[in-house]
Amino acid sequence: MNKAADSIFMARALQLAERGLFTTTPNPRVGCVIVQDGLVIAEGWHMRAGEPHAEVMALRSPVGADDTLLKTSGSTAYVTLEPCSHFGKTPPCADALIAAGVSRVLSAMQDPNPLVAGQGLAKLRAAGIAVECGLLEHEARELNIGFVSRMTRGRPWLRVKIAASIDGKTALNNGVSQWITGEVARRNAHLWRARSCAILTGIGSVKHDNPRLTVRDVSTTRQPLRVLLDSHLQTSPDAAILHDGGALIFCAVQNPLRQQALENAGAEVLVIPNADGRVDLPAMLQVLGQRGVNEILVEAGSVLNGALLAENLVDELLIYQAPTLIGEAARGMFAIGEITQLGDAKRLHILERRTLGDDSLIRARFVAN
Numbered sequence: 001m002n003k004a005a006d007s008i009f010m011a012r013a014l015q016l017a018e019r020g021l022f023t024t025t026p027n028p029r030v031g032c033v034i035v036q037d038g039l040v041i042a043e044g045w046h047m048r049a050g051e052p053h054a055e056v057m058a059l060r061s062p063v064g065a066d067d068t069l070l071k072t073s074g075s076t077a078y079v080t081l082e083p084c085s086h087f088g089k090t091p092p093c094a095d096a097l098i099a100a101g102v103s104r105v106l107s108a109m110q111d112p113n114p115l116v117a118g119q120g121l122a123k124l125r126a127a128g129i130a131v132e133c134g135l136l137e138h139e140a141r142e143l144n145i146g147f148v149s150r151m152t153r154g155r156p157w158l159r160v161k162i163a164a165s166i167d168g169k170t171a172l173n174n175g176v177s178q179w180i181t182g183e184v185a186r187r188n189a190h191l192w193r194a195r196s197c198a199i200l201t202g203i204g205s206v207k208h209d210n211p212r213l214t215v216r217d218v219s220t221t222r223q224p225l226r227v228l229l230d231s232h233l234q235t236s237p238d239a240a241i242l243h244d245g246g247a248l249i250f251c252a253v254q255n256p257l258r259q260q261a262l263e264n265a266g267a268e269v270l271v272i273p274n275a276d277g278r279v280d281l282p283a284m285l286q287v288l289g290q291r292g293v294n295e296i297l298v299e300a301g302s303v304l305n306g307a308l309l310a311e312n313l314v315d316e317l318l319i320y321q322a323p324t325l326i327g328e329a330a331r332g333m334f335a336i337g338e339i340t341q342l343g344d345a346k347r348l349h350i351l352e353r354r355t356l357g358d359d360s361l362i363r364a365r366f367v368a369n
Helices: 003-018 054-059 093-100 119-126 137-143 145-153 183-195 203-209 256-264 281-290 302-310
Strands: 031-036 039-045 076-079 104-107 130-133 157-165 198-202 225-229 248-251 268-271 295-298 316-322 348-356 359-366
Touching: 003 031, 003 039, 003 054, 003 076, 003 104, 003 137, 031 054, 039 054, 054 076, 054 093, 093 119, 104 119, 119 130, 137 145, 145 157, 157 183, 157 302, 183 295, 183 316, 183 348, 183 359, 198 203, 198 302, 203 225, 203 302, 256 268, 295 302, 316 348
Parallel strands: 076 104, 104 130, 157 295, 157 316, 198 225, 198 295, 225 248, 248 268
Antiparallel strands: 031 039, 031 076, 316 359, 348 359
16 A cells, blocks of 8 residues: 555544544543555544543444445554553453454554553564554644653643733733633633643632633533642632532642541642642642643643743643733733843744634744753
């Protein structure tokens, strides 16, 4: 089969993988297409943790009029992530492909999970199957960038979402921020909420806005974990963020009475202080990574945004800009110290610019120094 056809079939597998965008956490999003004589005979994707992986779903999901006569012997399987080689909640997918008699497997990327990490591809090769890896790897990696981050860095991929005026202000000086952007932009932000494993905010945002931080404008069967940074446990047990299943609160002080009140309201409280008496942010992300959190969406004010930036923990920015001017007395995006030389400025690489109604979205990542 030629490279152009290989790319088409792998692109289809990536499309299938995206169907699990909101549901697979903590697992990666994976799609699989099985091709025989240039025709797709089966396809599938991983839907949610604990259920069959993409390869098994494909083997169970024939395509076409003769779907009762699926014959995979001698076929080619296109998989967006290396087939697993270990027993987890489901049997190894490499074994399933071997048993199906496929003769060729193309994997978009190697699995960064140390339990797999090339062993699945090695098992396929040992069974006499022709194996190739790396086709559309960038696209596959982007689709699972949080999973890759957790497996390689031990912490989730962290996106900071900001709604701002065109002069870079996120709220009036009195804290009022609803609504700077319009309905179309807010709906788009809920897509990012839906794909995130957790949403992180700070006590300042809870006091001023009392947000629920739930996905409401997107159809999804799963709500992200709500995470609150509250160094001194000032959260009211009646806060909206604690409704509908509670939240995970990180603090820096021991206060048994307040902690008990919050736990009675459904929250889980973890005490992780740093040397300055604040929450240890890198340690917090390590804890979330250990709990299977792949992607975090930060919806907070300038203080928490600035603290995360100062610790070099921000991986990506989602900046929704409205065509309004709020003025210099309003609140900014990041509370960071003065920069006295332009050479010290934080430089960004723009990944995407989109128009959303009257607003615009800038998606960016920091340029490495």
